[in-house]
Each structure stands twice: as structure tokens, then as C-alpha cells.
Amino acid sequence: MKLVSLLSVTALSAAALAACGGTAQESGASKDTLTLATPTPLATFDPTQMDCGSGRLYCQAAYDTLLHPGADGSPEPGMATSFAYDDTRTQLTLELREGITFSDGATFDAAAAKTVMDWFRKTDGPRTAMADSIASVTAPSANQLVIKLKEQDPALLVNLTDNLGIMTSPAALKPDELKKAPVTSGPYVYNAGKSQTGSTVFDRNDAYWDKKAFPFDHVKLVQLADPNTLLNALKVGQIDAAGVLSQQLKAVKEAGFTIRESAGAWYGLILADRAGDVLPALGDLRVRQAINLAVDRKLFTEELLPGGSTLSTQIFAPGGAAYDDELNKQYERDVAKAKDLMDAAGYSGGFKAEMPDLSQFVGSPALNTAITQQLGAIGIDVVWKKVPVLELLTSMQDGKFPMFFMSLGTKAPWQDIQLSVLPKATFNPYGSEDPALDRLLSAAKKEAPGAAQDADFRAINTWLVQNAWFAPMFASSANWASVDGVTVEPQVQGIDLVRFQRSEK
Incomplete structure (x- = not known):
């Protein structure tokens, strides 16, 4: 669901929140694991089916995209180092980053990107409408990808930061297998052995091209939909950051948490x-x-x-x-x-x-x-x-x-x-x-x-x-509360995984 928000909107009074007890705990900065709460259950790792709106943290841990969303909402280089339209804005040329490999050892290049995008276009899924404007995808050279459009598409660049831009190994395009475990291009690798229903664990991908942007060696995404449970988990240090309700802000701030607001x-x-x-x-x-x-x-x-x-x-x-x-x-x-x-x-x-x-x-x-x-x-x-x-x-x-x-x-x-x-x-x-x-x-x-x-x-x-x-x-x-030691960097719309950084104690 992108965009789709599944944050509960249960009306809770400040008094009820204060009754939860406790104050902000220092957690994430003192260890190698960043634990985040998400209200969204993980249903699949298939890029054509994943909800990279409310479930964006799952997507961004496992996968990289051709373009990245900037803090101001504008598209920035990602797996593509540059991108430009022609004068008619119906042809987009992307220059691809060299030296990237998927977690199965396959090489990322223009041919791989074309294969993945063609598969996305032909697959029936809740996110594949993002590709409706695309007439063709070609790979003129090993590091150049050209997307031709049927007509102008004002959302194409932004969609390339989302499901449409997700890259996985061409050998992994098998829905029954892909939904269970991703073949990673992103900053982390899914750890099936440590994951269970409601708790999804990722370990650092040492081969990721920009791993310095992600300071934590492990990321754990814990599904918590109930606001009371979520607040308690924050206060006792079980999670390091979470989306909280606007009407909770006064109580959350009084408990010592740092708040970051973005468009909701x-x-x-x-x-x-x-x-x-x-x-x-x-x-x-x-x-x-x-x-x-x-x-x-x-x-x-x-x-x-x-x-x-x-x-x-x-x-x-x-x-x-x-x-x-x-x-x-x-x-x-x-x-x-x-x-x-x-x-x-x-x-x-x-x-x-x-x-x-x-x-x-x-x-x-x-x-x-x-x-x-x-x-x-x-x-x-x-x-x-x-x-x-x-x-x-x-x-x-x-x-x-x-x-x-x-x-x-x-x-x-x-x-x-x-x-x-x-x-x-x-x-x-x-x-x-x-x-x-x-x-x-x-x-x-x-x-x-x-x-x-x-x-x-x-x-x-x-x-x-x-x-x-x-x-x-x-x-x-949308409001994110974080414990001491973890900072949530500003972002205009939503909060991406890369915005969670270590902070001074």
C-alpha cells in the first residue's frame, strides 16, 4: 500500500499515554541493530506486489532502486548515476552505476535492468500501473538504459524511486520463490532464520555500493499496530523509532523522545x-x-x-x-x-x-x-x-x-x-x-x-x-519518535530507511 498509510488513528488522550510510564531509553546507538516499529505486516518480497508506501522500510532494506528519493522529495541518483529526458519528455536516458552485484552474484547492468523492468511491465500486480506509460525499455550499451514513453508521465522519475525502480537479479524472477525471500540489491540481506511473523530481520549487505549511508549492521522491523503497545515498546527500549499519532505528540515529547514530522x-x-x-x-x-x-x-x-x-x-x-x-x-x-x-x-x-x-x-x-x-x-x-x-x-x-x-x-x-x-x-x-x-x-x-x-x-x-x-x-x-542515540533526518514526504542515523548521546 505507498503509499498507502496503515498507521492506526486510535484516539488516545495524553493522560492515557502518560500512564504508560517510563521515559525515553537510549537503545539503537549503543548496539549494531536498529529496531523500528511498523504497523504494516510483511506479505511478500515480490516487487510487483509489495506495498512500498506504508511498507517502504521492508522494500528499502531489501532492494535498491534506479533512483533514490531525496529529502526534499525530488529524485536523485541511485543505481543510476544520472538521468535526463529528451526535449519531448517522452524518452528518459539513465546512465547506470558500474560494479554492482546482486546477492546471488549476478551483475547489475543495463541488460539486467531491462529484463527486470520488462518483467514488471508484463506482470499483473497492484503496483504495475506505474509502468502503464512505458512503450519500451532498451539497453543500447552495458551501462545505459533508455525508457521510451507512450506519452508524458509526470510521475515516472518518482516511480523509479519506488516499486518501478526496484532491481533484483534476472534469475530471481520466479514469483513463488521471490515472495518468500528477495535476491538483494539493497543495503541489507533478509535473514530468514532470525525472522518470524511480526519480526523481520535484515543483515548488512557488505557488497552494497553506498553502505556508509546505513550505519547499522542489522535492521529489525517489528509489526506493532496498537498505539499503547508501541509507546510502551519505545519507553522500555524494545524499539528505537516508531511512527506515532499526532495527538500523542505532547506526551511523547514529555517522555523525552525526539520527534520528526513529515507529510502524512x-x-x-x-x-x-x-x-x-x-x-x-x-x-x-x-x-x-x-x-x-x-x-x-x-x-x-x-x-x-x-x-x-x-x-x-x-x-x-x-x-x-x-x-x-x-x-x-x-x-x-x-x-x-x-x-x-x-x-x-x-x-x-x-x-x-x-x-x-x-x-x-x-x-x-x-x-x-x-x-x-x-x-x-x-x-x-x-x-x-x-x-x-x-x-x-x-x-x-x-x-x-x-x-x-x-x-x-x-x-x-x-x-x-x-x-x-x-x-x-x-x-x-x-x-x-x-x-x-x-x-x-x-x-x-x-x-x-x-x-x-x-x-x-x-x-x-x-x-x-x-x-x-x-x-x-x-x-x-506523519510523526516519528526516536530514542536517544538515533536521529531521524528530515524528509518532506514519508521517512525512508536511510534517514535513520546514529546521533550523539
Whole structure:
């Protein structure tokens, strides 16, 4: 899930956190193992299937990518030492780093990169839409890779820092084997013997070309979704750093931890069945608008998550190129108006909507209750369905649920569009599209980065809000707490593994 954020949003009071007891412990800097908490379970090492959003730490420990994400969000050299577009921005040439070998001994070169990228393009997976714009990949020489596009792709460079840019040995492209253990190109090698469910261990890859950027000899990723458990683990020194909730910050700081903030995620409903194929009511714009009007965003931002979130009707990052403050006025809560829209659409008696219960990972029981009550006020009977944890993502991505609550990490506008808006987007399970939206998307793709493209992104955002493809509720930042001896370096969007460094005691 990139971008996909699975941080629990359980509302906890500062008093409850303080009751956990203890203060910040020095841990990671005094030993060779960096232990990080992640709310995301490890399901696979297959690059076409991995969630390098919320699960980015697994991806970045095991794999290297053609480009690296810079602290400011811009792509930087990685396994490619340089990269440049032609004048039409439909051909990208990358010069590849020499002397890299995979953990099976195979050599990394342009032929290997082409093989891996062609495999990625042909494989069906939740991340392979990143390659939809690619017409061909060629290797003119041993260290040069050329990517030709069908049309301009504003997210290509960023995607080459993500799943699309992951490199593994061409001999390892066997899904049944690859999902269990990676053939590494990254800074660490997976240690299957020391790993178990909920705890994934990696050892330093001595052959990695930039190992000085990673000061720890071992990395352990521990799955912890419950905020109480996570805070206790921090305080007793069982983990060295973890993502914490915004409303926890006061208590966490008082306990002596250092906090690093970065861009986070939006939280709300994805009204996926916009044609009404499975749930006919959602095919009516008036019903989707009624849902937006019924949502009490101020309840979430002022009571359930005080100080930890901002009201939003948008799927794009606050302050970003696509964001428009005025759109947050579009759906000020109005239950009477929402009921009128339901009546006009022929649903005065309401309807039943089944949604997956993600409260263990995204949201909370209290948030579920609030959604049930708010939609219930306009006749929508929400039924929360329990789904096995490893089936949650696929159940939403495969269209099992016409609407569902979700949290998705916000990145650059076109990445957000690729994740949720394009017909083949991971979180557009019914393949929704519209001619008017298509024209806006086409215009944004053709523009070079800058003010004109930003205006196109805002036009797309406006269309999505007015047509109620989603019912966002709030946006929240991502906050990492770390113990003495470990520092989390600044990064605009998300936190990458390379940002965890030793610090002075």
C-alpha cells in the first residue's frame, strides 16, 4: 500500500499515554541493530506486489532502486548515476552505476535492468500501473538504459524511486520463490532464520555500493499496530523509532523522545463503485454528495483527534501543488441537505453498505462508530465486516467492497492520481473514468512541471471533489519518535530507511 498509510488513528488522550510510564531509553546507538516499529505486516518480497508506501522500510532494506528519493522529495541518483529526458519528455536516458552485484552474484547492468523492468511491465500486480506509460525499455550499451514513453508521465522519475525502480537479479524472477525471500540489491540481506511473523530481520549487505549511508549492521522491523503497545515498546527500549499519532505528540515529547514530522496521509471514504455496478446508489452523484455532506469532519478534527489532524475534503496533501483551501468549504456538514439529495435520488429509505473493518490498522472503533452514526443519519446502514489481515488490501483492490474507509499517504500530485484516480489505479477497483476528467488528466500530463501544471492539478482536484469520487474527512502528518542515540533526518514526504542515523548521546 505507498503509499498507502496503515498507521492506526486510535484516539488516545495524553493522560492515557502518560500512564504508560517510563521515559525515553537510549537503545539503537549503543548496539549494531536498529529496531523500528511498523504497523504494516510483511506479505511478500515480490516487487510487483509489495506495498512500498506504508511498507517502504521492508522494500528499502531489501532492494535498491534506479533512483533514490531525496529529502526534499525530488529524485536523485541511485543505481543510476544520472538521468535526463529528451526535449519531448517522452524518452528518459539513465546512465547506470558500474560494479554492482546482486546477492546471488549476478551483475547489475543495463541488460539486467531491462529484463527486470520488462518483467514488471508484463506482470499483473497492484503496483504495475506505474509502468502503464512505458512503450519500451532498451539497453543500447552495458551501462545505459533508455525508457521510451507512450506519452508524458509526470510521475515516472518518482516511480523509479519506488516499486518501478526496484532491481533484483534476472534469475530471481520466479514469483513463488521471490515472495518468500528477495535476491538483494539493497543495503541489507533478509535473514530468514532470525525472522518470524511480526519480526523481520535484515543483515548488512557488505557488497552494497553506498553502505556508509546505513550505519547499522542489522535492521529489525517489528509489526506493532496498537498505539499503547508501541509507546510502551519505545519507553522500555524494545524499539528505537516508531511512527506515532499526532495527538500523542505532547506526551511523547514529555517522555523525552525526539520527534520528526513529515507529510502524512488523508483519511476518509473511497466511494469506489461510481457506476453503481454492485451498489447502485453510489452510481448517483447526489448520493455521493449526500455522503460528503453527512460526514462531520469537525468531530474528527476537534474531538476525536484534537490537534492531530486538519479538516479536508481532498485526497491531495495540504499545501501541495494540487491543494485548494476553498474546496474544504464544499461539504460543510448539512444533514438536512444530505437527506434532500437522498430523497431526490430515490433513496429516502436509505440502503445497506458493507465496509471492511480496518480499525486495528486504520482508524479506530470510535471512528467506526462515528462513521456508522453519521451515515446512519441519512439512512445508510453501515455493516463492518471482519476480513483476515492479509486479505484486507486485496479485498478492497479487487472490488469486493463498493465503498470503504481508508488512509492513503500523500505524495506528489501525479503519484496520488496514479494510486487512486486513473482507470487502472490500485484504489480505483471498478476502473471509474469520465471524459471530462480524462481531458483534465491529459492536460496535466502534457505540461512541464511548473505553475501551469499545478493549475491543471488543482482543476483535477476540483473535479474530484465536485463529483464526490471520495469522501475525505481529515489529513494528518506523519510523526516519528526516536530514542536517544538515533536521529531521524528530515524528509518532506514519508521517512525512508536511510534517514535513520546514529546521533550523539
